[in-house]
Amino acid sequence: PGIKMYEIVLMILGSITLATLYSMLTDYVVGSRLRKLLGGKPMPRHGHVVVVGIGSVGFQVVRELTAVGIPVVAVDAEGDRPFLADVRTRASVVLGDGRVGETLERAGVATARAVVATSDDDSVNLGIGLGARRLNPGIRTVVRLFDSDFARKIETALGIDVALGASRIAAPTFAASALFRDVVKAFIVQDRLMILVLRRAGAEWGGRTPSALRSKEGITILMRDGDEPLREDEEVLAALWRKVDPPWSG
Numbered sequence: 739p740g741i742k743m744y745e746i747v748l749m750i751l752g753s754i755t756l757a758t759l760y761s762m763l764t765d766y767v768v769g770s771r772l773r774k775l776l777g778g779k780p781m782p783r784h785g786h787v788v789v790v791g792i793g794s795v796g797f798q799v800v801r802e803l804t805a806v807g808i809p810v811v812a813v814d815a816e817g818d819r820p821f822l823a824d825v826r827t828r829a830s831v832v833l834g835d836g837r838v839g840e841t842l843e844r845a846g847v848a849t850a851r852a853v854v855a856t857s858d859d860d861s862v863n864l865g866i867g868l869g870a871r872r873l874n875p876g877i878r879t880v881v882r883l884f885d886s887d888f889a890r891k892i893e894t895a896l897g898i899d900v901a902l903g904a905s906r907i908a909a910p911t912f913a914a915s916a917l918f919r920d921v922v923k924a925f926i927v928q929d930r931l932m933i934l935v936l937r938r939a940g941a942e943w944g945g946r947t948p949s950a951l952r953s954k955e956g957i958t959i960l961m962r963d964g965d966e967p968l969r970e971d972e973e974v975l976a977a978l979w980r981k982v983d984p985p986w987s988g
Contacts, residue, residue, distance in 0.1 A: 781830045782809035784849035789813065789829075790836035790866050791857030795882060797821035799854055804828040811845045837865040842873055852878035860884055867898050918978065931980040934960075936973065944970030951976075 786809040789799050796812070803810050810829035813836045814822065825831060834841030836855065847853060853870040855863035860883045867879040880900040883889040889901035910931055914924035920937040943951060945967050948959035958977040959968070968974065 779809075779826070779828070779830045781846060782811065783846070785809065786811055786846060786850050788842070788845045788847055788850050788853040788870070790845075790853065790855045791863070791882075792819050792821050792825055793856065793858060794821070796854075796856040797825060799856060800825050800829050811850070813841060813845050837862060837869060839869060839873060842866075842869055847873045847877065850874065850877055852880060855879075855881040857882070860888070864892065864896075864898070868896065871897065917980070922975070926982065929982055931982050933978045933980070935976050935978065937976070939968040939970050939972045939974055941970060943968050943974070944972075 787803055788811045789796050790813040792812050792814040800810050800812055811832060812825045812829045813832045815835050817833050822831060832841060832845045847870050855866035857863055863881040863883060867881040870877050871879055878899050881898055883901045883903050885903060889903050892898050892901045910924040910926055911921060914931060914933040915921045918933055918935055920935045922934045922936050924931060924933045947965045947967050948962060949965050951957040951959060960975045960977055962974060
């Protein structure tokens with residue numbers, strides 16, 4: 739009887755093992771075929787960025803990251819988002835609530851380099867950032883917050899790496915555009931408004947060397963090797979700055 743019982747248990751365990759192996763293999767094959775049919779990307783193993791909330795902002799973040807070769811996993815609770823079809827051609831997609839640990843685990847937060855929460859709800863984004871930090875204490879957390887004052891407090895009080903509001907990002911560029919032409923981007927560094935402009939050198943800068951512009955007018959010519967005089971038809975990226983009165987309220 740003991741031998742018969744052993745044989746029965748062995749048969750049951752063998753059947754369970756085979757069924758498990760077949761199900762894992764089937765899931766892998768079917769999942770790979772579905773990703774190909776839907777245009778999805780395979781799930782990265784490590785070093786990726788998890789972007790939660792695929793609205794207009796989230797989509798732009800995915801597009802910019804993938805454009806520079808960073809693997810991305812996009813997470814959204816709704817499968818019918820208008821941007822998801824395009825996102826599937828660029829990144830892996832996980833459907834689920836980003837505040838739930840199981841969803842973040844499926845997105846590979848434990849091995850990701852960063853998580854970016856870009857939904858339209860401050861509390862949701864904060865919950866995503868804190869949940870990701872619990873799963874991966876070393877992950878970089880970037881959350882979108884509409885209240886600029888709240889964003890600054892979050893960075894110091896809760897250990898969120900970066901909390902950004904739309905006004906905090908856009909306000910310096912609006913201000914700089916009122917002062918200079920051809921503004922590409924502007925941002926605050928300590929007590930300075932740093933401004934990037936893209937323009938042709940023209941008669942204003944033509945024939946002058948980058949070092950002369952920097953020493954006499956405080957204009958730094960970027961993305962250019964050497965110190966040869968600028969040509970009037972040469973398109974250059976230049977950095978300018980203006981001192982601002984602290985504290986700057988974005």
